[in-house]
Amino acid sequence: MAYLKENWRKIAPGLITITLVVFQLLAMTLAIIPVMAHRMIFLALVLLVLFIRVPKNAYEKITNYISIPLLIALIVYATVNSDRISTRIVFVEKLLTIDKVFGMILIVLVLEATRRLAGNVLLGLVAFFMAFGFLGPHIPGVLRHSGFSIRTFVETNFMSSGGIFGAPISAVISYVFYFLLFTSFLEYSGGGKLFIDVAMKVAGRSRGGTAKASVIASGAMGMISGSAVANVVAVGSLTIPLMKNNGFDGESSAGIVAAASTGGQLMPPIMGAAAFIMAETTGISYGKIALAAALPAFFYYYGIFAQVDFYARRHKLDGLKKDQLPILKESIKKYGHLMIPLFLLIYYIGAGTSVMSAGLKSTALLIVLSFLSRETRMLPKKIMQALTATVAGLPAIAIPCAAAGIIISTVISSNLATKFSGLFVALAGGNIFISLLAVMFVCIILGMGMPTISAYIIVSMLLVPTLIELGIPVLAANLFAFYFALLSFVTPPVALSAYTAAGIANSDPSKTGWKAFKFTFAGFIIPFVFAFDPALLMEGNALWIAWSFLTTGVGVWILAGAISGWYLTKASRFEMILGAAAAIVLIIPTPVTDIIGAVCAIVVIASSLRKSKKLVLNKEF
Structure with missing residues (x-):
């Protein structure tokens, strides 16, 4: 006793x-x-x-x-x-x-x-x-x-x-729990190590390679972890010291990791808990949501990657030497078999299998396959650690959902959503762009003081109906709110991911928060693109989806250069303003605006190329 x-x-x-x-x-x-x-x-x-x-x-x-x-x-x-x-x-x-x-x-x-x-x-x-x-x-x-x-x-x-x-707690019980279970077992078996090694091998030798590898690794880890903070710890603890040794300052190193890790909740197949709640409340299958989120997630990471490249150009940072890279054959030999359950999980989701069944079957297979390698073996002690980690992560998800449920009950019983939506439409004058901007600001402000789940649930109840009323499709409107609720994790003054990364880098938390915000900013145009045109959510004509992919890629790249103040060489104020304008024009999904945006982008690149050639000639003479 x-x-x-x-x-x-x-x-x-x-x-x-x-x-x-x-x-x-x-x-x-x-x-x-x-x-x-x-x-x-x-x-x-x-x-x-x-x-x-x-x-x-x-x-x-x-x-x-x-x-x-x-x-x-x-x-x-x-x-x-x-x-x-x-x-x-x-x-x-x-x-x-x-x-x-x-x-x-x-x-x-x-x-x-x-x-x-x-x-x-x-x-x-x-x-x-x-x-x-x-x-x-x-x-x-x-x-x-x-x-x-x-x-x-x-x-x-x-x-x-x-x-x-209500629906939020139902989603935690029916969906989130089983994905947490799978990700915990994959983490404790060592599967995440392979992602980091592959990222280092792919990007490590390129300009600013350590930071680029960190972005790729964070995106890959995001596929199996819906937690921004956990992603920061898993990737940042390994990559931030390497980035600092590579010439990146502490704030930039931590900011890059925070920005990239935050995007984990956008990455299929295992997105953040809010995505499961979206599936529960909208009636749209989780598989369809995950598929729709794929291109926005890609462009989010592409925006960070582009800014890292411009940063490396500006500061003349090289990559790692060949002998500093991990030996990929050994990593695959140790951890490669753990990717089979992940691929099985993706297959199950695509085939329409229930999330509960997909999560459990994939976890069971992972435990069995873990015994193929001494490094990954899930013995009873590790199994208990994985189970404990699963349960320990539940309060941070379930309790905000329960709290949001109280808000939902009031909104429904008072018919507040309909009243608020009507008032909001009147104030915006029916203008879609103004409405989207307002929703963006509300999401970010709410997200500063509460978890992504709560911010998304509240906005989805009060403001998303307004967007739907204005003609934006249900999935696009919900993903728009989800996207910006997520970005609050790297939006000062409260940027949880950035503060966690700052602790690893021993950098100033406030400066790190602003750096993280800057590295994500190129991605801010992406939700506006798919809100105006769901082609980026892979809906509609295949040719138009391909065109949307191309114009969005140009828009994100040109905006990343404008934010960085660098293209092929240091950008003039004219190039930065014109580049930002080109990115904004490319948001509007019409052939005319796309052509105008493309012409502006060509002018910026031509101007930068001309200056770059002059610098080369001056050096030669």
Whole structure:
């Protein structure tokens, strides 16, 4: 007993991990757990993961000791009442006192967990919407609504498949968990090392090769990791020291890694959790979303790659020597077999297999194949580490989703989305470009203070309907919001990816944030391209898709040069302004604007080429 008292914090994570994993497998394979009870127990277990962590202060210590027994009681309540909760008719059958008590307990615990994980911005936003819901009858003007009582609030958020237990949590349970499982096993088996070695071999010897390899490695790692911060740590810890040795300053090294790692949530097949929520809320298959995101993700990385190349030109940075590169044959021999489960996962998604089944089958194959090499072998200790990592990553995803669910319940019950959409259309005057700019700014501002998931969910509820009303396709409108919610990770003053990279590089966090923002800026035109024309989402005529690919590539490259202040040589102010104008004109998907943009780009390149030739002649004489 004394041992348990002293070591419970070490034992508890393992017990919760095993319980949650077994619970998820049972729910999927045997389907014996009713939906509502499943969601309640799952969220309670995730909250337990958070509340057993070492408290930061006395307040958290006290709330932990109160919360843990309450969550265990909630699990017992959900288990005992699972059939009644799942079969009762919402808003018709009587709400029992015990339902109200546990409903309020869960809501309070979700709010406290939100404060700990996402900070006061998201908590304040949830509190604002709760107040808006309760005070509805007293709000003047067009935003006035009937409001709700404590009973309806608990009914909506706790006893129905909306609110806290709505689509976002459903996506975490049905999709995100199984992809987290696969990525954790791939990481602990060593599969990510191959991506970095291949990137180094492909780009290491080129101009500024270490940074280019870092961009490629981050994109490849992004295929298996939807976490920007985790991507920074995995890639940056290896590549940032190499970049600094190669001549890149600390802020630029960290900024490049932060920018490239952030794009991981755009990279198919495993995108960020928000992509799964998009699939759940829009009804569009995850496979279609992943396919549509492929070209925007490519151009995002192409924009960073182009800026890195201009930076290397400007600072005359060489690549690595041949003997500094990894031996690719050895890497493939050690880790190559781990790519088979990844290819299988991509195949399953493309074939329309359920995400749960695809994730589990790919993970099982990965475990089996890991025994082909001594370096990758998944022995029991590694398996437990991978499982623990999976469960440890859930609070950062599930809790913001639960908090966003409270906001969603208010938006739906007050019909706020329709009212807000009408007001927004009126203010924008029906202008699509102004509406897109407004959505972009809202996404970035919201994303500064909360996780990408929360920012995307809120914008998708309030502003995406406006874009759809203006004629932008559902998928394009949602991806637009998702894209800019993601870019908040490298947008100062709160740039989480940049701050993580700055810690690795020992660079100034604020300067690193601005550098990361600069390296992503060429990619800012991409969402506008696919919002105006879904060809970049691979929809429509094949010839027009190819043309859109070409013009977007030119636009991203010319804008990257304008931002860097360098093309073939140092760019004049005229070249920078004309280059930026060319990029903007190329956004508009018409033959006339594309030709104008192309002509402007040719003028910029010709001007830079002429100056470059003059410099060569001057050096010769």
